[in-house]
Amino acid sequence: MTRRLWSDFVSELEPYVPGEQPRVDNLVKLNTNENPYGPSPQVAEAIKTELGDELRLYPPPNADRLKQAIADYHKVDVKQVFVGNGSDEVLAHAFNGLFRHGKPLLFPDITYSFYPVYCGLYEIEERKIPLTDDFEITVDDYLVPNGGIIFPNPNAPTGRLLPLDSIASLLRRNRDSVVCVDEAYIDFGGDSAIALVEEFDNLLVIQTLSKSRSLAGLRLGFAIGHPELIEALERIKNSFNSYPVSRLAIAGGVAAFADEDYFQQTCEAVIASRVTLVEALERLDFEVIPSAANFALARHPDYSGEYLMSALRERNIIVRHFGAARIEQFLRITVGTPQQIALLLAALEEIIV
Numbered sequence: 001m002t003r004r005l006w007s008d009f010v011s012e013l014e015p016y017v018p019g020e021q022p023r024v025d026n027l028v029k030l031n032t033n034e035n036p037y038g039p040s041p042q043v044a045e046a047i048k049t050e051l052g053d054e055l056r057l058y059p060p061p062n063a064d065r066l067k068q069a070i071a072d073y074h075k076v077d078v079k080q081v082f083v084g085n086g087s088d089e090v091l092a093h094a095f096n097g098l099f100r101h102g103k104p105l106l107f108p109d110i111t112y113s114f115y116p117v118y119c120g121l122y123e124i125e126e127r128k129i130p131l132t133d134d135f136e137i138t139v140d141d142y143l144v145p146n147g148g149i150i151f152p153n154p155n156a157p158t159g160r161l162l163p164l165d166s167i168a169s170l171l172r173r174n175r176d177s178v179v180c181v182d183e184a185y186i187d188f189g190g191d192s193a194i195a196l197v198e199e200f201d202n203l204l205v206i207q208t209l210s211k212s213r214s215l216a217g218l219r220l221g222f223a224i225g226h227p228e229l230i231e232a233l234e235r236i237k238n239s240f241n242s243y244p245v246s247r248l249a250i251a252g253g254v255a256a257f258a259d260e261d262y263f264q265q266t267c268e269a270v271i272a273s274r275v276t277l278v279e280a281l282e283r284l285d286f287e288v289i290p291s292a293a294n295f296a297l298a299r300h301p302d303y304s305g306e307y308l309m310s311a312l313r314e315r316n317i318i319v320r321h322f323g324a325a326r327i328e329q330f331l332r333i334t335v336g337t338p339q340q341i342a343l344l345l346a347a348l349e350e351i352i353v
């Protein structure tokens with residue numbers, strides 16, 4: 001095609017590059033932080049029940065059942081809940097609806113790489129605030145004029161957790177713009193900032209069912225915050241796609257929140273495996289950043305991240321390597337099952353001589 005049909009805007013976008021999803025047998029897939037355990041069996045049951053004639057009908061536009069299940073679970077009012085197709089969509093609406101103020105959005109220099117992509121899409125100026133040498137967030141560095149603040153907690157891809165009292169302190173001293181805490185990994189070892197939503201009307205907490213509830217393939221995420229923040233997200237959603245969450249996703253999501261035992265057991269299993277993984281990596285001389293998530297960021301003093309990633313790949317094990325500044329020596333390894341971790345460690349012992 002020789003004619004130029006793209007707008008300049010599209011030509012200049014720098015889209016997000018997701019971790020790969022190869023279809024290879026016996027692959028040990030530790031690259032995209034999915035849960036190694038399947039979703040609660042009750043989720044599949046609920047989806048099966050939903051499969052029928054009703055699929056000819058649009059889903060309820062407000063996903064009321066799912067919102068109510070989330071509100072009940074987190075003990076908030078349903079007016080404080082927004083749901084979307086994965087937290088990436090919820091984040092998109094938050095950027096579009098809450099961060100376009102002509103002032104920079106603040107986020108850590110090492111963080112979820114979708115944030116700069118959304119800044120490009122929604123033409124938001126960004127200002128990256130450096131983490132410390134140990135990859136910690138320094139709250140005081142965020143007390144500068146801003147059109148919003150966002151960070152994952154635990155941070156990704158570092159895994160480091162910012163304690164709740166530091167988040168409260170940031171909120172207390174930054175009342176005039178929205179602070180968004182992206183809690184994709186909070187269930188693996190932290191206290192949710194949802195506890196602060198009543199106190200701070202400028203706090204938006206975003207969570208996903210992709211990680212701790214093993215439903216990455218169903219695409220469900222949600223936000224909890226002051227009803228006025230939620231209303232902004234609803235206004236964006238209803239100007240974009242007013243039926244975002246499918247009937248199957250609503251049914252599966254409700255079932256996921258109902259099976260608390262399964263949720264607790266699988267989270268505990270992942271946390272126990274993280275401990276095993278970190279200890280074993282340290283025995284192999286890796287430096288491991290303390291993680292409260294379902295992954296670990298680690299580097300070896302003698303082997304580059306890129307080399308280790310390729311050597312593992314030759315052995316059918318995939319982990320994530322980021323070319324970005326400050327973390328190019330690191331591997332981000334998703335916590336798998338005990339068996340997957342054993343395979344990873346056996347491979348590393350072979351590679352590291």
Ligand SMILES: *Cc1c(COP(=O)(O)O)cnc(C)c1O
Pocket residue numbers: 033085086087088089112152156182184207208209210216219220221
């Ligand atoms: C995985 C992840 C998300 C996106 O999850 P969805 O699958 O879109 O719900 C959002 N933020 C962070 C930091 C993540 O790691």
